[in-house]
Amino acid sequence: MAIMYALKSSDNEIFEVEQKVIEQSETIKKMIEDGAATGEIPLQVSSKTLAKVLEWCKQRQHKTVENENDDNKGKRKKERDEDDDIKEWENKFSDELKADKDVLFDLLLASNYLDLPALLSFLCQLVADMVAGKMPEEIRRMFNIENDFTPEEEKAITAEHGWAFQP
Amino acid sequence: MKSLSDCSDCKKRRKFNTCIHDEDDEHISKLSDDILINILSRLTIKEAARTSILSSRWRYLWKSLKHISKLSDDILINILSRLTIKEAARSSILSSRWRYLWSSFTGCLIFDNRIATVRYPFKYYDVESDSFEVKLFKFVSWVNQVLSSLQSQSSIEQLSICCDISSQADVDNWIKFAVDKRVKKLELDFTGEGRCTFPSHDIVPYSNFSTLTSLSLTLVDITGEVLENLLFHCPLLQVLSVQRSLCVKKLKVSGGPSRDLKLKYLKLDFWVSQYIEIDNAPNLIYFEYGGKRKIPVSFRNVPNLSEIPGAVCYNIPELCNLRHLEIKMRIEDDHSLLPCAAYLKAFPSLYKFTLKVSWPVEPSSGMRQSVRNHPYLRHSELSVRVVELIGFAGQTTDSEFVIYLIENAKLLEKIIIDPCIDRYLGTPKEFIFRESEVYQSAIRQATHLAATFPLWDFVIP
Numbered sequence: 159m160a161i162m163y164a165l166k167s168s169d170n171e172i173f174e175v176e177q178k179v180i181e182q183s184e185t186i187k188k189m190i191e192d193g194a195a196t197g198e199i200p201l202q203v204s205s206k207t208l209a210k211v212l213e214w215c216k217q218r219q220h221k222t223v224e225n226e227n228d229d230n231k232g233k234r235k236k237e238r239d240e241d242d243d244i245k246e247w248e249n250k251f252s253d254e255l256k257a258d259k260d261v262l263f264d265l266l267l268a269s270n271y272l273d274l275p276a277l278l279s280f281l282c283q284l285v286a287d288m289v290a291g292k293m294p295e296e297i298r299r300m301f302n303i304e305n306d307f308t309p310e311e312e313k314a315i316t317a318e319h320g321w322a323f324q325p
Numbered sequence: 326m327k328s329l330s331d332c333s334d335c336k337k338r339r340k341f342n343t344c345i346h347d348e349d350d351e352h353i354s355k356l357s358d359d360i361l362i363n364i365l366s367r368l369t370i371k372e373a374a375r376t377s378i379l380s381s382r383w384r385y386l387w388k389s390l391k392h393i394s395k396l397s398d399d400i401l402i403n404i405l406s407r408l409t410i411k412e413a414a415r416s417s418i419l420s421s422r423w424r425y426l427w428s429s430f431t432g433c434l435i436f437d438n439r440i441a442t443v444r445y446p447f448k449y450y451d452v453e454s455d456s457f458e459v460k461l462f463k464f465v466s467w468v469n470q471v472l473s474s475l476q477s478q479s480s481i482e483q484l485s486i487c488c489d490i491s492s493q494a495d496v497d498n499w500i501k502f503a504v505d506k507r508v509k510k511l512e513l514d515f516t517g518e519g520r521c522t523f524p525s526h527d528i529v530p531y532s533n534f535s536t537l538t539s540l541s542l543t544l545v546d547i548t549g550e551v552l553e554n555l556l557f558h559c560p561l562l563q564v565l566s567v568q569r570s571l572c573v574k575k576l577k578v579s580g581g582p583s584r585d586l587k588l589k590y591l592k593l594d595f596w597v598s599q600y601i602e603i604d605n606a607p608n609l610i611y612f613e614y615g616g617k618r619k620i621p622v623s624f625r626n627v628p629n630l631s632e633i634p635g636a637v638c639y640n641i642p643e644l645c646n647l648r649h650l651e652i653k654m655r656i657e658d659d660h661s662l663l664p665c666a667a668y669l670k671a672f673p674s675l676y677k678f679t680l681k682v683s684w685p686v687e688p689s690s691g692m693r694q695s696v697r698n699h700p701y702l703r704h705s706e707l708s709v710r711v712v713e714l715i716g717f718a719g720q721t722t723d724s725e726f727v728i729y730l731i732e733n734a735k736l737l738e739k740i741i742i743d744p745c746i747d748r749y750l751g752t753p754k755e756f757i758f759r760e761s762e763v764y765q766s767a768i769r770q771a772t773h774l775a776a777t778f779p780l781w782d783f784v785i786p
Binding site: 307 | 396407408411421424471
């Protein structure tokens with residue numbers, strides 16, 4: 159029987175999760191090791207975000223378990239198919255996040271707080287890909303960044319790093 | 326670009342403000358906080374903040390918005406470091422918070438000016454643009470400006486600089502920068518007319534270079550001593566490629582007595598005049614030596630080495646688990662089969678050996694003599710039990726090779742000989758070839774061999 163843990167979101171929702179899934183989070187793993195995790199583990203993460211975090215962790219867990227069970231026969235082909243499946247899953251996952259930036263940034267904060275390096279890296283890359291090739295004005299609009307520079311200041315900054323603003 | 330008043334968000338806000346100020350605002354207060362936050366998230370942060378004045382319920386609602394500004398500097402720097410340095414620097418104009426964030430960039434710095442600073446063979450190629458020297462000067466000062474604007478304490482993933490070289494002082498500074506920034510991947514390609522030297526440990530101490538995992542140098546002169554010094558100070562180095570350096574006398578690639586090298590990929594494309602020694606590199610998979618002159622390369626403790634392109638080396642690393650070896654080769658002269666014998670010696674568990682040969686020239690003789698006299702192959706005991714020779718021509722060379730195997734492989738039981746040329750097998754040419762005089766003569770030779778050694782099981786078609 160798999161050991162289950164109960165995670166409590168900041169809005170008091172309980173999530174029952176297998177130990178293996180949730181141990182990907184270094185923060186929770188440490189809490190479990192320190193014995194601080196008896197009963198419910200309270201987390202500073204909203205239920206909506208936590209659900210997404212667990213979605214990610216389960217997908218990753220699934221992948222590692224499958225690889226362990228494989229024998230060498232036909233592994234290559236299977237790996238290729240799996241890679242395709244994961245790609246597809248990741249694309250769907252990132253499309254959802256791109257559409258809802260609140261969840262995206264919440265998830266980024268949660269991945270940092272829960273110490274999930276793979277998720278953090280995946281999300282940072284996702285945001286970086288969204289930013290790449292865009293003009294400052296587009297980036298401000300996309301991420302609600304308030305331009306608090308005066309036109310003079312803006313000019314001075316552009317002049318200082320002229321090389322960055324050339325096409 | 327749309328003006329502010331045209332912005333769809335603002336239209337929404339106007340509508341929405343009217344809505345709130347409506348005397349009967351029952352319908353909006355019925356909505357849950359979640360929905361209100363959802364609505365607010367569609368506004369700019371400035372406009373969302375303005376709703377705090379609407380009523381006590383609205384006072385802190387907007388603060389639940391998770392905009393990019395809620396992310397910590399660490400996360401933002403992580404994001405910026407995945408962009409090019411140019412795009413990262415461009416973020417300085419987004420807002421005052423972003424002003425200096427990019428200077429903590431930790432990603433890949435890639436400066437490639439090969440196209441702009443190639444010296445054109447035609448002098449009047451482009452009279453309008455800057456001369457080669459001006460372009461190079463501009464490029465180098467840009468590189469130096471970027472490097473100096475980065476925070477001193479941050480580390481850098483990769484530094485790649487590719488241009489014609491301007492001065493040794495710049496090169497020393499760039500390498501010093503790479504050491505200071507604990508760079509993981511360093512690539513310098515100074516294709517051009519100038520020459521420069523990789524600074525020695527005295528000029529730029531490598532003691533901080535322990536993070537380096539990949540080093541690639543093209544047209545950077547480096548001495549054997551400096552290379553050995555680098556290998557000593559960079560224990561994590563996995564990839565080392567040195568191309569078109571000046572001559573090195575000898576080179577010892579070694580982890581030292583107590584330490585194994587992490588090195589996986591080693592490419593040396595320059596002239597080593599005496600020898601190369603590779604010792605204690607258990608992770609080495611790939612070794613390429615592209616020097617024009619063949620020199621002795623000796624290997625010790627390289628159990629994973631599996632690719633040695635282009636090299637004919639007689640001292641082959643021992644691969645303990647190999648059971649079946651197949652070699653395809655063209656026999657050019659009497660000595661062509663020597664490497665085969667050397668390979669056989671290197672694999673102590675080899676069970677079956679398949680050799681597919683083709684003969685562009687008619688070889689003479691002396692094979693057995695040269696195998697016997699070769700310093701690496703004398704008194705060797707081979708483990709092989711089954712030998713298969715495809716393309717056997719019955720010449721002195723291959724006949725003598727079979728005799729060499731019989732003499733040195735005590736466990737040899739079965740010798741399969743087929744004079745048919747490998748590439749004809751399974752094609753219509755196979756039948757034609759099997760009728761030819763060349764084939765028949767090879768069969769006669771094989772049968773003769775079989776008669777000479779009746780204790781061995783010969784299989785001849």
